[in-house]
Amino acid sequence: MILASQSPRRIELMREAGFDVRVLPADIDEAPLPHEDPFALVERLACTKAATVLRAHAEAAEVVLAADTIVTIDGVVLGKPADADDARAMLRRLSGRTHTVATGVCIAQADAREPRRLSDELPISFVAKTAVTFYELSDAEIDAYVASGEPMDKAGAYGIQGAGGRMLVRGIEGDFYNVVGLPIAEVVRRLRAL
Ligand SMILES: Cc1cn([C@H]2C[C@H](O)[C@@H](COP(=O)(O)OP(=O)(O)OP(=O)(O)O)O2)c(=O)[nH]c1=O
Numbered sequence: 225m226i227l228a229s230q231s232p233r234r235i236e237l238m239r240e241a242g243f244d245v246r247v248l249p250a251d252i253d254e255a256p257l258p259h260e261d262p263f264a265l266v267e268r269l270a271c272t273k274a275a276t277v278l279r280a281h282a283e284a285a286e287v288v289l290a291a292d293t294i295v296t297i298d299g300v301v302l303g304k305p306a307d308a309d310d311a312r313a314m315l316r317r318l319s320g321r322t323h324t325v326a327t328g329v330c331i332a333q334a335d336a337r338e339p340r341r342l343s344d345e346l347p348i349s350f351v352a353k354t355a356v357t358f359y360e361l362s363d364a365e366i367d368a369y370v371a372s373g374e375p376m377d378k379a380g381a382y383g384i385q386g387a388g389g390r391m392l393v394r395g396i397e398g399d400f401y402n403v404v405g406l407p408i409a410e411v412v413r414r415l416r417a418l
Contacts, residue, residue, distance in 0.1 A: 228277035266328030282334035295380030352407035354398030
């Protein structure tokens with residue numbers, strides 16, 4: 225099976241779950257459509273990643289899995305920060321409040337006869353949501369965290385799994401691994417049910 229992702233965390237979670245994945249990242253335009261709902265956005269992006277990689281690389285009947293993670297608060301979508309100022313602004317917005325981390329997952333399968341076509345039965349897609357509450361963060365704390373570099377490749381400008389990121393979090397409700405980028409238990413259950 226193909227994992228259409230360059231995220232080291234997704235690769236590790238899939239391999240630790242026992243899947244011998246071929247890693248083939250999808251380079252797609254991640255810009256939201258006008259007025260697009262954040263949860264519709266992550267589902268669409270995951271399915272676009274899966275379909276793009278399938279059309280370029282899939283073998284007959286091969287399964288392709290892709291995901292996309294965002295943070296949303298006040299109806300605003302926080303993707304990866306553009307720079308340090310953007311990261312600081314994101315962390316200030318998250319300070320002392322609860323936000324939602326949403327991961328869209330898409331599982332597609334190549335046609336058995338024409339592998340570069342999507343099979344008619346799939347794709348399956350779903351959105352996993354986890355509520356994360358942050359402690360109040362001081363400006364000094366935010367500056368030190370941004371200076372560590374940890375926020376830069378992560379949606380919402382933090383990594384809950386990192387040495388610095390874990391210090392920001394008061395609590396979560398939902399799957400921890402969804403925050404990291406892949407709700408692995410639900411993914412595995414969906415794959416078993418195929
Ligand atoms: C909120 C949060 C996000 N993240 C990461 C997960 C994702 O890798 C990243 C969001 O970016 P994505 O665009 O979902 O994924 P990606 O670009 O890293 O990988 P690909 O498109 O190839 O699959 O943010 C954490 O690692 N920890 C966290 O706590």
